[in-house]
Amino acid sequence: MPKPILLAIDDDTSVLEAVVQDLRRHYGQSYRIVRAASGGAALDICRQLLERKDTVALFLSDQRMPGMTGVDFLQQALKLYPDAKRVLLTAYADTEAAIRAINAAKIHYYLNKPWDPPEEKLYPILDDLLEAWKQGYKPPFEGIRVIGVRWSPTDHAVRDFLSRNRIPYQWINPEQHPDALTLLKEKGIDDGKLPVVLFGDGTALVQPSSSDLAQKLGIPTQAQQEFYDVVVVGAGPAGLAAGVYGASEGLRTLIVEPNAVGGQAGSSSKIENYLGFPSGISGDELAKRAFLQAGRLGAEFLLQQVTCIRSENQYHIVQMKDGHEVTCHVCLIATGVSYRKLEIPGxxxxxxxxxxxxxxxxxxxxxxxxxxxxxxxxxxxxxxxxxxxxxxxxxxxxxxxxxxxxxxxxxxxxxxxxxxxxxxxxxxxxxxxxxxxxxxxxxxxxxxxxxxxxxxxxxxxxGAAPKTDWLPKELACDSKGFILAGPELKAKSAGAWRLDREPYLLETSIPGIFVAGDVRYNSVKRCASAVGEGSIAIQFVHQYLATL
Missing domain, CATH: 3.50.50.60 (FAD/NAD(P)-binding domain)
Known part of the structure; x- marks a missing residue:
C-alpha cells in the first residue's frame, strides 16, 4: 500500500529544502515526502494525487508566497483533502494573520520560522497532529473483495472458504452498498451472477468453486512428488498432529485436506480445556500454529479431495478428485466427522x-x-x-x-x-x-x-456422521460408518483381519492403513484426544514400515 503523503510548500528553495530534509529524516519510513514551490503548483499536485487515489496526511505551507498565500492554498486544499492536517509556516510579523486564519482556513497549527531545533519545535507538534490523523484514517482496502448477498449459499461457501483458510477479505453486500453494482458494471460482469470475487491485481472470479479460489490464491492443489512414506487424509487436529510427528521423524509426509486446515475444531470460537492454554485458544489459531509447525518440519499440504484408496503389492494409491494419484507406504485416515443433516421439511x-x-x-x-x-x-x-x-x-x-x-x-x-x-x-x-x-x-x-x-x-x-463412504469396501466399519481398528477389529468384525500378526492399535482391516481421531470407532470426541491419536499413530507407522 502506498505511504500517506506529507506535502511541503514554500517558494524559497532553501527553506523548502530544509523543510523536506527535516521531514524525511523523521517521517520518511512511514510517509512519502512531496514538495511544491508555490500554492498553484501544490494544488495541481493535489489534483493528480486525487486521481491516483493517494492520501495526503498533512500540508505544511509557507504563508508569504507570490500569487497565492499559504492561507489561500490551505483553504482550497481543504476542499480536496478535508481530513488532512494543515500547518502554516509564518514569520513573526505574520503571527496575527495566522491566528485569524485558524477559522478561515481551519488550520490546525501555525509554526514560526525558524523551527530549529526540529526535535523541540517541529517534530513534537507534527507527531501529535499525525497521531490524531491516524486515529480517523481508514486506509483503502486493496485486498480481496467479495461482492455477494447474504442469503446465497454460494456466497456463504466462498466467504467460509476464505475465512477458514485465514485469507483476509472485504465482504460487500449490494443491498447495503449499491455502488458495488456499478463496480461490476465497469468490469463488464453481470450482476445476476453473484458472488464475484475481486482481486488486488484487477482480476475477478465469478461464482468460483473452492478449487478455483485455491488455484488463484496459490494454495497447492497438486502434490510435489509421486511417492510418500505417509499420506494423511484430513487436516483436523489428528491429521495435523500426525503431520508434525511424521515430518519431524524424517518421514516424507503429505497432508490432504478438501476444505481448510483445522477441521471441525478449526471453526470453534474458543477451546478452553486444551492443555497449555490457560486463557483458552480459538480453534482457528490452534490449527494455524499446527499448520505452521508441520510445514516448518517438512510436511507438505495439499488442498484436494481424496475420492478413493486402493492397495497394490503393499503400496497404497491415493486418488484425488482431479484425477491425480500419489503412492505411499502408509495411509492415515483422519477425516473426522460432520454434523448430521436435519431431516425436516424445508x-x-x-x-x-x-x-x-x-x-x-x-x-x-x-x-x-x-x-x-x-x-x-x-x-x-x-x-x-x-x-x-x-x-x-x-x-x-x-x-x-x-x-x-x-x-x-x-x-x-x-x-x-x-x-x-x-x-x-x-x-x-x-x-x-x-x-x-x-x-x-x-x-x-x-x-x-x-x-x-x-x-x-x-x-x-x-450428532456426528463419519466421512467414510469413499473408502474401499475391504476396510471394516461399524454400522454407522466409524472405522474399526486394532483389537476392535476382531471384536466387531470377525474375519476382517487376515494376517498372522495382530493389528497395531490404530491399524484398520487393511494393513498399512491407519485411523486416528473422531472418525475411529469408539474414539473420545475431544480435540486433545484427536491430537494424541494422531501423534501415537506415527509410532505404529514406524513399526509397520519396519516389517516391509
Missing amino acids: SDRLSGAGVYYGAALTEAMSCADEEVYIIGGANSAGQAAMHFSRYASKVHMLIRAGSLEKSMSKYLIDQIKATPNIIVETQTEVIAMSGEEHLECLMLRTPQGEEARAASSLFIFI
Missing part, C-alpha cells in the same frame, strides 16, 4: 440461506442485533452460543434433553448460565422451517406444544 432448500451446519463464524457479524437459534447441546454448540452472544440480541439453544449436564463440559455450562442473552430451551426441537429466499420461520415442538417462531439464522450441531 431444511435442504434453506441450507446455506439461513440454515448452517456447524459454527459458520463467517455469519456472526451478519447476525448483529438479531435472534439466533442453535440446535445441539454438546461443547461445539456451547462454544458457538458463547461466540454468537457477542453479536446477537438473543441466542436460543434448543436441546431435546432435559439439561446440558450430560453432553457439555461444566466450564461451558457455567459460562452459558452467566451470559444473560443466551436462553437454553430444554425438551425442544425444530420440526419444520420455512421461508421464501431464506429462513424466515421455525416450527418448534416444546413442552407446551407446537409454536412458530420468526427466525433468520439457525446453526445445527446434531
